[in-house]
Amino acid sequence: MFKFTERVTDLPDAGIKSIMRYASQFKDTISLGQGMPLFPTPQFIFEELLERSMQDKRIGMYADGRPEIEKHLKKLIAAQMLDEYGFTPSPEELVLTVGGIGALFASFLALIEKNDEIIYFDPSYPLHLSQIHLTQAKPVFVPYREEGWAFDADKLASAITKKTKAILLTNPNNPTGTILSETDVRKLANIVVSNDLILILDEAYFSLTYDQPLFSPLLLPELRNRTILCRSFSKEFAMTGWRIGYAYATPELASKIFNVHTYFSVCPPTPSMIAATIALSDPRGKQATQEMVQKISESRTVICERLQNLPQLFSFQAPQGAFYIFPKFHGFEMSDTEFAKLLIRETGVITVGGSNMGPSGKGYLRMSFAGDASLIHKAFDRIDSFVIRAIRLK
Ligand SMILES: Cc1ncc(COP(=O)(O)O)c(C=O)c1O
Structure with a gap:
């Protein structure tokens, strides 16, 4: 019908x-x-949020009329990024989103068009595939090596065509749990830069590493203005239900991501932004x-x-x-x-x-x-x- x-x-x-x-x-x-x-x-997030809710009659309202909430959270994220990536992003380079998924989808919609090719390391997170499908772009599967689920720079290089718009990397990876070695990150960076591409970097599991810390592609200065980073409070703070995350990108791209995100969400939930502020500002x-x-x-x-x-x-x-x-x-x-x-x-x-x-x-x-x-x-x-x-x- x-x-x-x-x-x-x-x-x-x-x-x-x-x-x-x-x-x-x-x-x-x-x-x-x-x-x-x-x-x-964590219990202290509920307790502090409850206390603030009692004093803030507008906590149940849209936050977009209250720039101080956004400003505070962005300042804390910037400090965290300095700690984790070695540089401080400006507020114009950050977009607060509805989970990591909101950051990813707004980024895809801002950047990718029908028939563009997006490199998808195979296997990875399936919702990326659905989001790519919704943009009507084409996922190009670049398999990890079955042995160790390792990154294969040659396979990546040979998958790049004139239509390739972006490389999508989930690091640490869902579902294999692998993380790229520093050598592989450098090989990846060379391919991104030499082909003038954008790296869409999903680091939803940034803190969840076991044997060694993550060597993020964003540690390489040459990738800073070619990367859209999508992060989330869901996994690292056990906050999956709060729906709060963020994207980092160049100011130009971030403003587009922000606009797209506004059109499908208005803004992230106000209580969740405050909860994320509590999570980042309290040493607990x-x-x-x-x-x-x-x-x-x-x-x-x-x-x-x-x-x-x-x-x-x-x-x-x-x-x-x-x-x-x-x-x-x-x-x-x-x-x-x-x-x-x-x-x-x-x-x-x-x-x-x-x-x-x-x-x-x-x-x-x-x-x-x-x-x-x-x-x-x-x-x-x-x-x-x-x-x-x-x-x-x-
Ligand atoms: C790799 C990856 N990215 C993003 C997400 C989305 O998480 P959220 O929207 O809750 O931040 C998930 C959730 O499972 C994931 O595994």
């Missing part, structure tokens, strides 16, 4: 949402599915992140051990960052989504099929380990019994 727009026709299915929907018909499930810290937002914010990363790191050790004990079913590589592990499964002749569904039916454990993250994810499962180690043990006790049952049946 209705004729939909071209841009929503064949829109990639949000695989994570559909597996969560499938799982909702089963009782007593354990979710390693959706990517979010399973810890509450950094401490809460460190404690959460420590807990997630313990879960990472446990999930690696438990997977290692199931060599007949899984092979995997230990993630260096984010909170995902991406094992390959063996012995089941079915698609990854079918296998994820089988696991839900047989064990109640929710995972996500790897092909949702790009063609190279075929035959893999994404597991999120952003909760307590006890949850990982509980999930793998069930998977262990499933494996014993499956072997008996063979």
Whole structure:
């Protein structure tokens, strides 16, 4: 009856949402599915926000008439960026957004047109693919090497054409948990600069690294005016529900990103901007992140051990960052989504099929380990019994 727009026709299915929907018909499930810290937002953020809400009658109103809120948050973000990237962005280079996703979408809409080519490292975060689809641009899949999910500069260089507009990098990566080495970051920078491209850099998991800190492309001065950085409070402060993030770009680009973001959101939620201000200004914010990363790191050790004990079913590589592990499964002749569904039916454990993250994810499962180690043990006790049952049946 209705004729939909071209841009929503064949829109990639949000695989994570559909597996969560499938799982909702089963009782007593354990979710390693959706990517979010399973810890509450730090208590002090609620307490301080509550106190401020009592004094601020306008906290439930749009913030765009109150430049002091935006100014304060941008000042704190600038100080954080000095600490993390070695330079202080001006307020004109920052845009406050509805989550990292708002920063990404506004950036795509500001920069990318129909038929432009966008480099998508495969596998990566599937919502990027949906957003690229909505801009009617073409994602060009550049596979990571299966061995170590390492970056391959030659493959990237050979994928660049006259139509290439931007390179999209998620670092640390969702779903593989890999981070680019300094050598690879420098190779990437050479390709970006020599081809006069823009790097769209998604660092939603910036603080979530385990063995070594991130060497961000933004540490390289030559990339500063060629990068759109998209960051988020969701994962680093366990604030997924608050919907607050930001973009950094040149003033010219940032003003366009700001306009686009205004047209689909007016502004980020006022209470969330204040909550983000509290998270960044109180030393307990950094401490809460460190404690959460420590807990997630313990879960990472446990999930690696438990997977290692199931060599007949899984092979995997230990993630260096984010909170995902991406094992390959063996012995089941079915698609990854079918296998994820089988696991839900047989064990109640929710995972996500790897092909949702790009063609190279075929035959893999994404597991999120952003909760307590006890949850990982509980999930793998069930998977262990499933494996014993499956072997008996063979
Ligand atoms: C790589 C990556 N970027 C961005 C996001 C979006 O996060 P948010 O909009 O909550 O900041 C996610 C969420 O899972 C993600 O994994």
